[in-house]
Amino acid sequence: MSEAKTKFAEMSIEEAIRDTMHSEHCSYKSTRKFLAGLHTTGEHIIQGPGENAGILDLGQGLALALRIESHNHPSHVKPAEGAATGVGGIIRDIFTMGARPIALLDNLRFGADQRATWLLRGVAEGISRYGNCIGIPVVGGEIFFDRTYNGNCLVNVCCMGLVPQKNIIYGNALTTDSDLIYVGARTGRDGMGGASFASKTFQEDAPRDEKAIQDDDPFLEKLLLEACVELAETNWLEGMQDMGAAGLLCSTTEVIHRGQKKTGLPLGAIVDLDLIPAKAGGMTPPEFLCSESQERMMVVGKRPYRERILEKFTNWDLEAVVVGEVTLDGKYTLLYTENGQRKATAMSIKEICEPIDQEWPLTPWRTQGGEYRKASKSTIASVWHQYDWRVGTRTIKGPNEPGHFAVLDIDEIGKDLVVAWSSDEGRSDVNPRIGIEYAFQKAYRHIKDQGAKPLGLTNCLNFGYPADSMGAFAETVEGLSSICRQYEVPVVSGNVSLYNGTGEHSIKPTPILVMVGIKDK
Amino acid sequence: MAIQEVRVGFIEKDIRGGEQPLEVVVVRYPGSNCDFDTLKFFHRGGHNARFLWHKDTIVPKADLLVLCGGFAFGDREYERATGEYRMNPGARALKSPVMEVIDQWAKDERPILGICNGFQILCHAGLLPGKLEHNERGKFFCDDVDVAVEGRSFFNSPDLSGNVYPINIAHGYGRYEVTAEEYAGLMANKQVFLRYQGFNPNGSVENIAGVCNKDGNIWAMMPHPERIVSLETKRVFLEAIKKYVRS
Numbered sequence: 001m002s003e004a005k006t007k008f009a010e011m012s013i014e015e016a017i018r019d020t021m022h023s024e025h026c027s028y029k030s031t032r033k034f035l036a037g038l039h040t041t042g043e044h045i046i047q048g049p050g051e052n053a054g055i056l057d058l059g060q061g062l063a064l065a066l067r068i069e070s071h072n073h074p075s076h077v078k079p080a081e082g083a084a085t086g087v088g089g090i091i092r093d094i095f096t097m098g099a100r101p102i103a104l105l106d107n108l109r110f111g112a113d114q115r116a117t118w119l120l121r122g123v124a125e126g127i128s129r130y131g132n133c134i135g136i137p138v139v140g141g142e143i144f145f146d147r148t149y150n151g152n153c154l155v156n157v158c159c160m161g162l163v164p165q166k167n168i169i170y171g172n173a174l175t176t177d178s179d180l181i182y183v184g185a186r187t188g189r190d191g192m193g194g195a196s197f198a199s200k201t202f203q204e205d206a207p208r209d210e211k212a213i214q215d216d217d218p219f220l221e222k223l224l225l226e227a228c229v230e231l232a233e234t235n236w237l238e239g240m241q242d243m244g245a246a247g248l249l250c251s252t253t254e255v256i257h258r259g260q261k262k263t264g265l266p267l268g269a270i271v272d273l274d275l276i277p278a279k280a281g282g283m284t285p286p287e288f289l290c291s292e293s294q295e296r297m298m299v300v301g302k303r304p305y306r307e308r309i310l311e312k313f314t315n316w317d318l319e320a321v322v323v324g325e326v327t328l329d330g331k332y333t334l335l336y337t338e339n340g341q342r343k344a345t346a347m348s349i350k351e352i353c354e355p356i357d358q359e360w361p362l363t364p365w366r367t368q369g370g371e372y373r374k375a376s377k378s379t380i381a382s383v384w385h386q387y388d389w390r391v392g393t394r395t396i397k398g399p400n401e402p403g404h405f406a407v408l409d410i411d412e413i414g415k416d417l418v419v420a421w422s423s424d425e426g427r428s429d430v431n432p433r434i435g436i437e438y439a440f441q442k443a444y445r446h447i448k449d450q451g452a453k454p455l456g457l458t459n460c461l462n463f464g465y466p467a468d469s470m471g472a473f474a475e476t477v478e479g480l481s482s483i484c485r486q487y488e489v490p491v492v493s494g495n496v497s498l499y500n501g502t503g504e505h506s507i508k509p510t511p512i513l514v515m516v517g518i519k520d521k
Numbered sequence: 522m523a524i525q526e527v528r529v530g531f532i533e534k535d536i537r538g539g540e541q542p543l544e545v546v547v548v549r550y551p552g553s554n555c556d557f558d559t560l561k562f563f564h565r566g567g568h569n570a571r572f573l574w575h576k577d578t579i580v581p582k583a584d585l586l587v588l589c590g591g592f593a594f595g596d597r598e599y600e601r602a603t604g605e606y607r608m609n610p611g612a613r614a615l616k617s618p619v620m621e622v623i624d625q626w627a628k629d630e631r632p633i634l635g636i637c638n639g640f641q642i643l644c645h646a647g648l649l650p651g652k653l654e655h656n657e658r659g660k661f662f663c664d665d666v667d668v669a670v671e672g673r674s675f676f677n678s679p680d681l682s683g684n685v686y687p688i689n690i691a692h693g694y695g696r697y698e699v700t701a702e703e704y705a706g707l708m709a710n711k712q713v714f715l716r717y718q719g720f721n722p723n724g725s726v727e728n729i730a731g732v733c734n735k736d737g738n739i740w741a742m743m744p745h746p747e748r749i750v751s752l753e754t755k756r757v758f759l760e761a762i763k764k765y766v767r768s
Contacts, residue, residue, distance in 0.1 A: 126660050132691070133592045135554020215604075219552050219595025226551070316551060388663045388691040390748045391590075393558045400664065 008286040016286030039484035054492025067100035068158035070497040074197035075155040079122025082136030084216035092242035098169040098232030111150030128386040133218035138387035139406035143375035151502030154521030172258035184296040186279035205283035236305035243296040251298040266330035365472035406497040420446035433479035464506020547568040555590035562747035588639025611641030635741030651699035657724025663691035664734040678761030686693040688744035
């Protein structure tokens with residue numbers, strides 16, 4: 001593990017918190033107000049955007065957790081590790097909700113240069129080694145090449161999982177005195193500053209920063225998955241949050257902030273950084289807070305069940321430690337040792353989580369033009385052959401047959417799930433609104449052609465630099481909002497990735513949609 | 522366990538197992554990922570199947586022990602100093618307490634079925650000859666491939682012998698290797714019961730996809746029978762196991 005100093009080593013706790021929470025990745029400061037206009041309600045929605053994953057009602061007490069995420073920048077630097085940890089992140093989002101993941105999709109974009117071949121090989125290897133090990137089938141995806149991705153490939157991974165409705169876990173704390181339990185991998189300096197890394201161009205932030213890319217350990221994730229899905233069967237938990245971007249800081253403040261909004265209580269938290277399991281020596285409090293080491297979870301446990309929760313993790317050979325508790329003072333209090341002295345720093349949760357906005361000019365999109373090419377059949381086959389696409393034995397129509405959709409057996413309720421994905425950066429490049437409408441209709445048609453009823457969709461909005469892409473972003477979101485309303489297909493979750501570009505050139509607007517529908521057998 | 526009920530609550534009526542269901546035990550390592558699929562395979566055939574946790578050491582009362590597919594312990598062997606790792610599928614499973622049960626079971630000459638990672642574990646344990654190496658092309662490979670049943674046939678079943686079935690494979694380390702001497706022994710005892718037909722996906726010697734031990738009680742294959750799509754084919758595979766156990 002790298003022992004080199006990170007940018008957080010010299011920061012004060014307050015500075016580190018502000019730096020991280022105000023990153024685009026954590027705050028959605030540039031896009032928040034547009035996303036608020038999305039159509040997010042409907043009869044099948046159990047949970048819309050704002051949680052770790054959206055949840056759709058499949059009927060008969062069963063539900064589907066669904067989300068897509070990007071891991072573009074890390075994958076462009078270290079393709080295998082970047083893609084693998086991207087898969088890990090989205091899988092965690094699903095089982096954090098108590099759901100057992102049943103399928104993955106990978107939507108990939110590469111440049112039209114030499115590096116593209118090397119990147120594709122690495123990305124496919126990364127997705128393969130992570131998904132296969134855990135045993136989640138990759139049931140579909142797509143690969144396109146375009147010169148605007150030369151300096152910035154896109155790796156979008158979608159995951160979905162099944163959860164009995166009574167087992168759903170939300171990312172919140174609800175009552176004072178509950179335990180904050182840290183579980184999974186130890187915290188190191190890997191992935192340090194990934195949240196701000198994902199929010200900058202390679203050019204402006206001394207490029208190719210390998211330190212910001214985490215190591216992947218799919219086996220550890222598999223242990224977490226099994227333990228969490230088993231815990232979802234109990235009533236011992238109050239909530240759960242995965243430690244992804246901005247790790248410990250984001251996960252602990254998020255569960256409290258959501259809890260405040262849900263209960264109206266002035267919830268707070270005390271976290272003792274001295275208790276965090278560390279894999280690197282001499283880490284500073286800001287480093288503990290902002291590390292993005294993978295395969296870690298924050299569990300909000302009900303105090304009376306503490307021993308049983310810890311025992312469950314031990315059974316799966318996982319390290320779990322009570323590192324703090326929920327309070328009623330509205331504060332985020334950190335305990336730590338500095339120069340041999342125990343210290344405490346407190347900030348208000350409201351202040352930390354206060355939404356911020358950044359305004360950008362909505363310049364009309366300037367068409368980039370140029371070739372936009374689908375990967376050859378043989379390239380596509382060489383990729384999906386590396387994925388275990390039948391594990392779980394639900395794959396009725398997988399990547400072995402053509403078509404941008406998959407059909408999965410949901411035998412628990414005697415139904416089939418149809419999953420369709422779509423995007424069209426060629427059309428989006430000419431007119432972002434027409435592009436997203438076309439993509440929506442294509443996915444919608446796939447679902448309808450299979451005789452299924454569309455339930456909802458998730459989306460990953462990949463755009464370039466805000467200075468020239470926010471106009472296209474606004475048009476895309478407006479277009480998506482109105483067509484979702486028109487067809488009554490709500491958005492349940494999503495992800496935004498900005499600052500994708502090569503040199504000064506933004507990528508073409510690349511909004512990727514994944515729509516799901518259900519049908520009788 | 523309630524999770525199992527969710528996953529396997531619906532038994533298909535077309536492939537009932539008849540009046541005498543088998544008692545099947547599926548060894549579950551923390552990284553087994555075909556564990557639920559394998560349970561479902563037997564449940565749907567009308568048999569009773571349950572997990573045996575890898576930390577258990579009590580020999581269960583059952584008719585068949587199954588080592589299912591997956592990555593028992595993640596398959597990685599880390600170099601402490603550098604953090605680098607190499608893959609060695611199945612090796613760490615030998616250190617699990619449940620190995621005692623498997624050894625005892627084998628010693629008693631009771632039936633074992635190893636699938637994919639289960640095959641790799643049985644080879645590491647020395648319960649089957651040969652070893653499973655990295656696929657010839659150096660990559661994980663998954664697809665439905667044709668396999669031909671021959672030799673003693675799958676669980677000695679005359680019903681399957683000579684037939685070709687499409688069955689899914691999904692592995693990075695499925696290239697079976699034996700010495701010339703071992704191969705001669707396998708052939709003399711008709712221990713090779715499954716071969717890839719028309720297309721060898723991993724470079725296995727002599728297209729071998731499945732072998733049994735000399736006594737014919739330990740059966741292992743890289744293809745996943747629990748993933749068979751055709752209900753009729755699933756039925757004949759389950760029937761073969763049942764007849765073997767009941768004979």
